Amino acid sequence: MQPLANVTPLKPAARAGAIEVKNVGQVFRGRSQDVVALDDVSLEIKPGRFVVLVGPSGCGKSTLLMMMAGLRQQTTGTITISGAPILQPDPDRVGVVFQEASLFPWLTAEDNVEFPLALRGVPKAERRAKAQDALKLVGLEGFGKRHPHELSGGMKQRVSIARGLVQDPPVLLMDEPFAALDEQTRMTMGDELLRIWAATGKTVVFVTHSLTEAVYLADEVIVMSARPGRIVDHLQVQLPRPRTYEMLSGDAFGALRDRIWRHIRKSA
Amino acid sequence: MQGTFAINLARIAIIVAILALWEVLSRTGIINPRLLPSASDTFVTLGDLLQRAAVQKDLMVTAAEVLAAFAMAVPFGAVIGFLVAENRYFADVAKPLLFFAFSIPKSIFLPMFILVFGVGFAQKVGFGFFSTIFIVIMSTTTAVESVKVEHLTVARSYGATPWQTAFRVYLPSMLPVLLEALRISMIFNLTGVILAEMYASRDGIGHQIATWGENFQMKQLLAGVVMVAAIAMTFNELVRWVEARCSHWRT
Numbered sequence: 001m002q003p004l005a006n007v008t009p010l011k012p013a014a015r016a017g018a019i020e021v022k023n024v025g026q027v028f029r030g031r032s033q034d035v036v037a038l039d040d041v042s043l044e045i046k047p048g049r050f051v052v053l054v055g056p057s058g059c060g061k062s063t064l065l066m067m068m069a070g071l072r073q074q075t076t077g078t079i080t081i082s083g084a085p086i087l088q089p090d091p092d093r094v095g096v097v098f099q100e101a102s103l104f105p106w107l108t109a110e111d112n113v114e115f116p117l118a119l120r121g122v123p124k125a126e127r128r129a130k131a132q133d134a135l136k137l138v139g140l141e142g143f144g145k146r147h148p149h150e151l152s153g154g155m156k157q158r159v160s161i162a163r164g165l166v167q168d169p170p171v172l173l174m175d176e177p178f179a180a181l182d183e184q185t186r187m188t189m190g191d192e193l194l195r196i197w198a199a200t201g202k203t204v205v206f207v208t209h210s211l212t213e214a215v216y217l218a219d220e221v222i223v224m225s226a227r228p229g230r231i232v233d234h235l236q237v238q239l240p241r242p243r244t245y246e247m248l249s250g251d252a253f254g255a256l257r258d259r260i261w262r263h264i265r266k267s268a
Numbered sequence: 269m270q271g272t273f274a275i276n277l278a279r280i281a282i283i284v285a286i287l288a289l290w291e292v293l294s295r296t297g298i299i300n301p302r303l304l305p306s307a308s309d310t311f312v313t314l315g316d317l318l319q320r321a322a323v324q325k326d327l328m329v330t331a332a333e334v335l336a337a338f339a340m341a342v343p344f345g346a347v348i349g350f351l352v353a354e355n356r357y358f359a360d361v362a363k364p365l366l367f368f369a370f371s372i373p374k375s376i377f378l379p380m381f382i383l384v385f386g387v388g389f390a391q392k393v394g395f396g397f398f399s400t401i402f403i404v405i406m407s408t409t410t411a412v413e414s415v416k417v418e419h420l421t422v423a424r425s426y427g428a429t430p431w432q433t434a435f436r437v438y439l440p441s442m443l444p445v446l447l448e449a450l451r452i453s454m455i456f457n458l459t460g461v462i463l464a465e466m467y468a469s470r471d472g473i474g475h476q477i478a479t480w481g482e483n484f485q486m487k488q489l490l491a492g493v494v495m496v497a498a499i500a501m502t503f504n505e506l507v508r509w510v511e512a513r514c515s516h517w518r519t
């Protein structure tokens with residue numbers, strides 16, 4: 001075990017938000033044979049980076065993300081966030097944004113955002129203030145009293161992001177958050193997410209199926225292959241920020257997307 | 269808004285039409301008024317009956333039996349239903365058996381309840397409990413299954429304790445289905461208790477209704493029917509009103 005002091009580093013600037021994945025493997029014991037879901041995955045993510053995991057279905061990208069969130073245990077290897085290993089969910093270090101329909105329909109938007117704080121017994125007034133700030137950050141000021149069924153798909157995901165950010169963790173993990181949205185909303189939400197990321201300086205790990213989304217959002221794209229789940233490429237996206245719609249049709253963008261696609265086609 | 273108003277108006281019109289038809293059939297003698305006393309006579313009798321101490325006492329007895337049976341059947345059935353839903357082995361073993369038990373008309377067991385408990389409070393509560401518990405078990409199972417895995421994962425990722433998960437995720441998720449279960453269980457419960465009263469009893473409103481029937485006191489009989497119907501509908505509507513407020517998260 002690491003000493004407890006490492007959980008909240010004394011020099012936050014140095015390590016807060018850094019993610020280190022070391023020789024992580026996951027084996028599912030099957031009836032006839034064992035299935036290797038992740039095979040010796042190692043990876044280092046520097047604080048404040050926007051990293052996207054892509055790969056075909058079954059490559060274990062969501063599994064890897066769930067391990068970073070402490071929601072799953074790997075068979076072998078270690079995952080370290082902000083300098084201390086992740087053994088169980090730790091909302092101080094990691095906020096998670098799930099796919100659509102993860103909001104509680106019986107709570108209003110602000111109560112949903114306050115949920116993580118309510119679990120820890122934060123006083124009502126402080127909770128409300130933090131939720132208001134988070135909702136403002138995601139562009140939903142004034143929508144706090146609405147229930148999820150009164151919000152559009154994009155707005156619901158904004159609430160989810162606000163919920164992930166409300167405790168101000170250095171790392172935000174996002175599991176295909178825009179997969180259920182239509183194309184236009186998805187583009188808008190991508191820009192919104194980049195704005196929020198720039199404003200907060202979080203480390204973001206983002207899982208997606210969309211290659212365009214991957215290149216558009218990322219500083220780095222990690223490409224995985226299926227059966228067994230492995231990292232086959234780690235690209236640096238050098239496109240300038242802020243990213244614009246025009247870049248999508250540029251040569252640099254196309255080259256990166258093609259490179260990812262060739263990996264995925266091979267593996268699928 | 270005008271739509272709901274028009275619909276309400278149509279509903280009231282139907283009720284008024286039925287009451288008017290009832291009144292006319294009886295008054296004109298198309299149906300012998302000795303068999304079908306008029307609506308107005310029935311309601312006058314109802315008002316009259318409600319004033320009587322004996323009828324009030326019968327109502328209290330029935331209410332006590334219904335509430336006792338309900339208060340036992342709901343938590344007991346809910347716990348069993350929860351175990352069935354949460355435990356794979358228990359579910360595999362118990363589910364078909366519960367369906368078997370549920371399909372049997374409960375009334376055929378009534379003579380046994382009389383033999384075991386004698387005629388009295390325990391017999392009626394016991395039979396009410398027996399009539400209700402299976403529907404509670406089955407509805408609770410459905411309610412637990414309506415809890416979304418995604419919601420449980422969210423709670424876990426923010427470090428919820430088992431208690432917090434129970435009260436902040438399970439309970440509200442299950443609420444819409446549970447309320448419906450409560451409503452339907454009450455129908456079964458009321459039916460069970462009143463049937464037990466009509467079959468063998470010294471008191472209770474079911475007993476009164478059976479006696480009026482045997483003595484050919486049609487006015488009292490019909491008034492009793494209207495009374496019980498009104499009570500049952502009131503409870504049903506109360507729960508439905510709460511249900512409507514949480515219907516939007518029903519899956």
